Amino acid sequence: MERNLLLKIEYDGSEFFGWQRQPGVRTVQGTLEEALSCVLGTQVQIQGTSRTDAGVHALAQHASLCGTFGIPTERIAQAVNNRLAGKSGGIGKIGRVGDVRILSVNEMPTAFHARFSSLGKRYRYLIGNSRETDIFRRRYCYQVTEPLDAEAMRAAARCFVGTHDFAAFQTSGGTPRQTTVRTIYSLTINRQGDDLLLEVTGDGFLYNMVRILTGTLVEVGLGRRNPGEMNGILESCDRQEAGHTAPPQGLYLAEVFYTEDEIRRAQQENENQKQDTM
Amino acid sequence: MERNLLLKIEYDGSEFFGWQRQPGVRTVQGTLEEALSCVLGTQVQIQGTSRTDAGVHALAQHASLCGTFGIPTERIAQAVNNRLAGKSGGIGKIGRVGDVRILSVNEMPTAFHARFSSLGKRYRYLIGNSRETDIFRRRYCYQVTEPLDAEAMRAAARCFVGTHDFAAFQTSGGTPRQTTVRTIYSLTINRQGDDLLLEVTGDGFLYNMVRILTGTLVEVGLGRRNPGEMNGILESCDRQEAGHTAPPQGLYLAEVFYTEDEIRRAQQENENQKQDTM
Numbered sequence: 118m119e120r121n122l123l124l125k126i127e128y129d130g131s132e133f134f135g136w137q138r139q140p141g142v143r144t145v146q147g148t149l150e151e152a153l154s155c156v157l158g159t160q161v162q163i164q165g166t167s168r169t170d171a172g173v174h175a176l177a178q179h180a181s182l183c184g185t186f187g188i189p190t191e192r193i194a195q196a197v198n199n200r201l202a203g204k205s206g207g208i209g210k211i212g213r214v215g216d217v218r219i220l221s222v223n224e225m226p227t228a229f230h231a232r233f234s235s236l237g238k239r240y241r242y243l244i245g246n247s248r249e250t251d252i253f254r255r256r257y258c259y260q261v262t263e264p265l266d267a268e269a270m271r272a273a274a275r276c277f278v279g280t281h282d283f284a285a286f287q288t289s290g291g292t293p294r295q296t297t298v299r300t301i302y303s304l305t306i307n308r309q310g311d312d313l314l315l316e317v318t319g320d321g322f323l324y325n326m327v328r329i330l331t332g333t334l335v336e337v338g339l340g341r342r343n344p345g346e347m348n349g350i351l352e353s354c355d356r357q358e359a360g361h362t363a364p365p366q367g368l369y370l371a372e373v374f375y376t377e378d379e380i381r382r383a384q385q386e387n388e389n390q391k392q393d394t395m
Numbered sequence: 396m397e398r399n400l401l402l403k404i405e406y407d408g409s410e411f412f413g414w415q416r417q418p419g420v421r422t423v424q425g426t427l428e429e430a431l432s433c434v435l436g437t438q439v440q441i442q443g444t445s446r447t448d449a450g451v452h453a454l455a456q457h458a459s460l461c462g463t464f465g466i467p468t469e470r471i472a473q474a475v476n477n478r479l480a481g482k483s484g485g486i487g488k489i490g491r492v493g494d495v496r497i498l499s500v501n502e503m504p505t506a507f508h509a510r511f512s513s514l515g516k517r518y519r520y521l522i523g524n525s526r527e528t529d530i531f532r533r534r535y536c537y538q539v540t541e542p543l544d545a546e547a548m549r550a551a552a553r554c555f556v557g558t559h560d561f562a563a564f565q566t567s568g569g570t571p572r573q574t575t576v577r578t579i580y581s582l583t584i585n586r587q588g589d590d591l592l593l594e595v596t597g598d599g600f601l602y603n604m605v606r607i608l609t610g611t612l613v614e615v616g617l618g619r620r621n622p623g624e625m626n627g628i629l630e631s632c633d634r635q636e637a638g639h640t641a642p643p644q645g646l647y648l649a650e651v652f653y654t655e656d657e658i659r660r661a662q663q664e665n666e667n668q669k670q671d672t673m
Binding site: 127129174211216218250251253257259262263335 | 529541
């Protein structure tokens with residue numbers, strides 16, 4: 118019987134040329150498909166929810182895998198992860214950790230699709246805001262050593278929540294889309310020690326949208342832009358009006374939402390942030 | 396006038412084939428010499444204190460650089476670091492962080508040498524001891540997911556403090572040494588959240604000595620070896636008797652000592668740990 122499996126996947130994007138399979142380079146999709154094909158004994162392809170760029174990480178990428186396999190569903194993750202785990206390590210399996218792994222595998226109804234059934238996604242963007250840069254974190258956050266005004270950034274962020282045309286916040290060259298209108302359910306900015314954690318939940322995101330939103334908000338945080346400019350940037354629909362594209366290493370695909378309940382909870386978080394900071 | 400400069404250097408060893416210059420591969424020494432030669436306008440070589448292996452990090456490697464240069468000493472670090480900083484980043488210089496950088500440059504007396512004047516070194520070995528591995532830390536610690544008995548490890552560690560023949564704790568193939576006798580001034584093991592931080596200070600270390608000491612202590616922590624076996628391993632002078640070589644990514648060259656005072660302080664720390672845990 119054909120199974121329709123949903124994989125939940127975590128990866129460190131540092132050493133991948135992004136998600137999407139491409140000949141001759143190491144990609145997350147290609148690496149996973151190769152390991153899955155070995156374990157399942159048949160050539161398989163997977164369909165990811167988000168095509169993350171080179172250097173972008175995922176705490177919870179999702180992907181669909183359809184086919185007829187002998188191996189029980191609950192044994193797939195472990196078998197694939199053993200294959201993906203790095204060779205460097207200590208004794209036995211201790212210390213063997215790969216840079217991509219499957220967190221869970223679930224059987225879904227036939228009509229389910231990791232990407233098309235998704236109602237929304239959440240991305241995190243991590244900004245290191247210490248006075249000194251940290252070479253050991255350079256792959257995992259955007260290090261901004263001048264102080265950021267988080268309150269000004271939150272004021273600017275509120276302009277983006279809701280349904281807007283985000284044409285000014287996309288890089289050309291991505292997959293062509295029918296519309297550049299998107300809905301952001303929540304956009305919160307929280308200080309965690311010397312870090313700023315930006316979390317944005319929306320029904321979908323244009324190419325580089327989270328990174329351009331973040332770059333623009335960083336410019337607000339540095340005092341180079343005013344929160345009041347945000348509506349004008351949206352209305353311009355002009356990429357030149359928005360800020361710089363924040364680097365990929367701070368970006369994490371954090372969650373994929375398949376139910377209305379999850380979306381409602383995301384909206385609620387946004388309200389909580391508003392109450393917290395106003 | 397010829398200057399004798401002491402460089403203090405930090406690096407993430409993940410993407411280097413170790414410290415020592417080798418043709419055709421990226422090494423820390425080679426990368427630094429190239430950047431220094433550009434900045435100083437003349438081909439230079441540096442002499443490091445420790446030849447760290449591939450994947451090993453340094454918080455404070457030291458290196459000697461001798462020569463006659465036009466550039467003021469205090470401007471060398473910034474000029475070299477700008478050259479070494481990665482290209483990925485945000486606006487201007489924000490977010491540009493390389494994986495190696497010079498922390499300081501100091502002028503030393505003519506007879507001083509980064510390696511031969513050193514009285515001792517301190518290494519850190521970081522063990523992640525959570526139940527779950529973390530893919531984002533796989534380059535920066537040894538992840539042991541079974542619980543480690545830190546008290547048993549400390550009991551074993553005490554056997555190594557002092558002057559011993561550490562022949563059982565070296566990998567063959569390193570630089571030939573006249574003697575395998577070394578003095579360990581302190582060896583402490585401290586829990587920091589879910590991590591175990593091992594710090595060892597000694598007058599010198601044999602090839603892979605810290606990693607083999609750590610691997611042996613991990614086996615003690617897992618209950619596979621008894622602290623009482625340590626003296627027998629030392630006496631055997633046989634590599635086969637000691638434990639596995641812990642992986643390179645947990646190891647950090649943390650300090651290099653050039654004064655007796657620093658050595659005395661290291662010995663004191665060891666006493667503090669004894670009082671703390673007995």
